[in-house]
Amino acid sequence: MSVTSVPGFEAAGIAAGIKPSGNPDLALVATADRRPVTAAGVFTTNLAQAAPVLVSRAHLVDGRAAAVIANSGNANAATGESGRADARRMCALTAEGLGVAPTDVLVCSTGLIGIPMPMAPVETGVPAVCAELAAGPDAGLRAATALMTTDTLPKQTVVDAALGDGRHLHVGGMAKGAAMLEPAMATMLAVLTTDAPVGPDVLHRALERAVQDSFNALVVDACTSTNDTVLVLANGGAGGAEIGPSGPAYHALVEALSAACDDLAHQMAADAEGATKLVRLTVRGARTAEEARRAARGVASSQLVQCSLYGQDPYWGRVLSELGASGAFLDPERVDIAYNGITVCRDGVAALHDELAVQASMTRRDIEIVCDLHAGRGEATVRFTDLTHAYIDENMGTS
Amino acid sequence: MSVTSVPGFEAAGIAAGIKPSGNPDLALVATADRRPVTAAGVFTTNLAQAAPVLVSRAHLVDGRAAAVIANSGNANAATGESGRADARRMCALTAEGLGVAPTDVLVCSTGLIGIPMPMAPVETGVPAVCAELAAGPDAGLRAATALMTTDTLPKQTVVDAALGDGRHLHVGGMAKGAAMLEPAMATMLAVLTTDAPVGPDVLHRALERAVQDSFNALVVDACTSTNDTVLVLANGGAGGAEIGPSGPAYHALVEALSAACDDLAHQMAADAEGATKLVRLTVRGARTAEEARRAARGVASSQLVQCSLYGQDPYWGRVLSELGASGAFLDPERVDIAYNGITVCRDGVAALHDELAVQASMTRRDIEIVCDLHAGRGEATVRFTDLTHAYIDENMGTS
Numbered sequence A, B: 001m002s003v004t005s006v007p008g009f010e011a012a013g014i015a016a017g018i019k020p021s022g023n024p025d026l027a028l029v030a031t032a033d034r035r036p037v038t039a040a041g042v043f044t045t046n047l048a049q050a051a052p053v054l055v056s057r058a059h060l061v062d063g064r065a066a067a068v069i070a071n072s073g074n075a076n077a078a079t080g081e082s083g084r085a086d087a088r089r090m091c092a093l094t095a096e097g098l099g100v101a102p103t104d105v106l107v108c109s110t111g112l113i114g115i116p117m118p119m120a121p122v123e124t125g126v127p128a129v130c131a132e133l134a135a136g137p138d139a140g141l142r143a144a145t146a147l148m149t150t151d152t153l154p155k156q157t158v159v160d161a162a163l164g165d166g167r168h169l170h171v172g173g174m175a176k177g178a179a180m181l182e183p184a185m186a187t188m189l190a191v192l193t194t195d196a197p198v199g200p201d202v203l204h205r206a207l208e209r210a211v212q213d214s215f216n217a218l219v220v221d222a223c224t225s226t227n228d229t230v231l232v233l234a235n236g237g238a239g240g241a242e243i244g245p246s247g248p249a250y251h252a253l254v255e256a257l258s259a260a261c262d263d264l265a266h267q268m269a270a271d272a273e274g275a276t277k278l279v280r281l282t283v284r285g286a287r288t289a290e291e292a293r294r295a296a297r298g299v300a301s302s303q304l305v306q307c308s309l310y311g312q313d314p315y316w317g318r319v320l321s322e323l324g325a326s327g328a329f330l331d332p333e334r335v336d337i338a339y340n341g342i343t344v345c346r347d348g349v350a351a352l353h354d355e356l357a358v359q360a361s362m363t364r365r366d367i368e369i370v371c372d373l374h375a376g377r378g379e380a381t382v383r384f385t386d387l388t389h390a391y392i393d394e395n396m397g398t399s
Helices: A051-059 A080-098 A119-131 A137-146 A198-213 A248-269 A289-300 A301-308 A314-323 A354-361 A390-397 B053-059 B078-100 B119-131 B137-146 B201-212 B247-270 B290-301 B303-310 B315-323 B357-360 B387-393
Strands: A009-014 A026-031 A037-043 A069-074 A105-110 A155-162 A170-176 A191-196 A229-234 A278-286 A336-341 A342-346 A366-372 A376-384 B011-016 B027-031 B037-043 B067-072 B106-110 B155-162 B168-176 B188-192 B229-234 B278-286 B335-338 B344-345 B366-372 B378-384
Touching: A009 A137, A026 A119, A026 A137, A026 A191, A026 A376, A037 A051, A037 A198, A051 A080, A051 A105, A051 A229, A069 A080, A069 A119, A069 A137, A069 A191, A080 A105, A080 A119, A080 A314, A105 A191, A105 A229, A105 B119, A119 A342, A137 A155, A137 A170, A155 A248, A170 A248, A170 A342, A191 A248, A198 A229, A198 A248, A248 A376, A289 A314, A289 A366, A301 A314, A301 B278, A301 B387, A314 A336, A314 A342, A314 A366, A314 B201, A342 A354, A390 B303, A390 B387, B011 B119, B011 B137, B011 B155, B027 B119, B027 B137, B027 B188, B037 B053, B037 B201, B053 B078, B053 B106, B053 B229, B067 B119, B067 B188, B078 B106, B078 B119, B106 B188, B106 B229, B137 B168, B137 B188, B137 B247, B155 B247, B188 B247, B201 B229, B201 B247, B247 B378, B278 B290, B290 B315, B303 B387, B315 B335, B315 B344, B344 B357
Parallel strands: A069 A105, A191 A229, A278 A366, B067 B106, B188 B229, B278 B366
Antiparallel strands: A009 A026, A026 A069, A037 A229, A155 A170, A170 A191, A278 A376, A336 A342, A336 A366, B011 B027, B027 B067, B037 B229, B155 B168, B168 B188, B278 B378, B335 B344, B335 B366
């Protein structure tokens, strides 16, 4: 279950010496035949975009790519023109190693901001990682491992989906992140592979949709970091007619990409080292889905809500207050709130409930909160974690 | 230096038994002659407004009030129609005690959300606090003390301002809050008194302006709580012509109200128990003042920035990232960032600087960060605190 689970893709991961620790820090994913295939990317909306983001976006203009080179240990962000030259150099070195055009290589970086990329280990590391490219799950795992910063586990996924016409498509993926866990290097990176037969515009649209419902539904400090990147390469290996912008095959593609992204997002949240709770919050009954998302994110990003969850306190008054402050429309006296299936607030006031039962349920690691605004049919779900002493320990310094 | 520093105002504060601890919890401010005077209020923008907010807003429709009754220990929020009846009852009891109309009484509450107001202690406490009304600083201090929740100190102020035509005006004030310190009851309340001769519309406009530059420039979890309220009573004791909506006298009024609010806001930030740092962040060179405010609040409300300040780490990369994510326009390669007067980032990349000097300066309690976007003339300053272990301890539970 990795980027190499999709036939036609190879991967590699090595310790190039970018990280002072000597841990793996350079990953590569490439097409097995070194030909460029359909590619798409979704990038951070931060105005202070890192050099690799700018370079990858430029290289994606033609909707084609043959490889993704990715490093951990340095974000190559806030590094100016020399940083962009370094990112282009990473592509050129990869292109040289693989015999492809430099503009067919995409690049991602994650690590500390504001420090020039150490190019000596990159110069020796990129040829070395090119030489290691291989098919199979071990190669995929090595690549996923080289993406890790303070992740405790590599994050990989594979999805198999029926297109409804006898064809099957596959999506493989790897990611690193960062749900509340290491914001000093809080980038979310994901690289997906698929054998879907699809053009760049449709692939881009499907990817945006998948990211919206998965990574963007994860409330992480990283959600607008300088480096956030999700890339997908599609080699058409599933065969048959190209998937269009609508219809059952398109929806199957969106579903498959969404499932892969959602699995990776869930792994990120579960790997939040500082966290003791993994919370799934649904807001329903908002006027629109957009307002539901806004309300859900307002609650999920509240330090007060996060702290009370760490304290296992079902303090719904704070949830109601954050809903009211979120910008989403609501009539406070129609709001219902349930913790772990037990309604604690109905019509905006305390509901009679089994307090011992709800208190006991708060000791679980997985917490479910459902808020119903009774104002419409908009619904959204986000995942988030609690705010803990360990979170602070991890984020007090960069060293 | 208190609400009673302005001639013609009296105050009182008692322990009514609303707080289980037995600490003071009921405060009253009233005109000495019990006549209604010009009054204005600025309230939370939260859609889930507490009962006392709704009742005070209704009572302010005529721009007149004779008294403010305020309790700590219970927010009377998310309490529905019976909560509104309780808030109206607090006004009626006060009106009875003072011989004024119930609609000339304003009401504020602060404490836990979602729990019905304990009315038995209110029924006995309001007549008792009415009987204690007195002039002088001790009475003002007792009122300020009764507002406290987890504040460690009462917060009071007095400002003396020349109107430029021989007249002087005075502003007295008290507040409770809540800069990051006790969000389980994170309401910001302030009551101001003044002898300015002014009508309700001009007073309201001047108060909104003062709040914008003071309390709203304090990044507190409470900034959109269910109960946030700032009230002012103006008895015209300074004499002379009524202050109009412009001109030197109007500006002197705005300045005086702003100075009073700013002093109270500073006391709130300084009293943030969980905090070890008091940070003043200025964003200048934004396209507009509004964008400067947005950028400054984006940085100040970042858990990552707050954690790095707790760790005394001048990690400007995180500041740049939050500026870029704030929604304010910037060209990342024109941004300068200085910690305590030492420029650590120039034109968006690391600046050569004395690292030992900046590191040493980070051990101070008061930290100054200045960001220049070089995109215009918009400027804004916010105050905030760091995110600490103690903050989490205080906010893990409501008990």
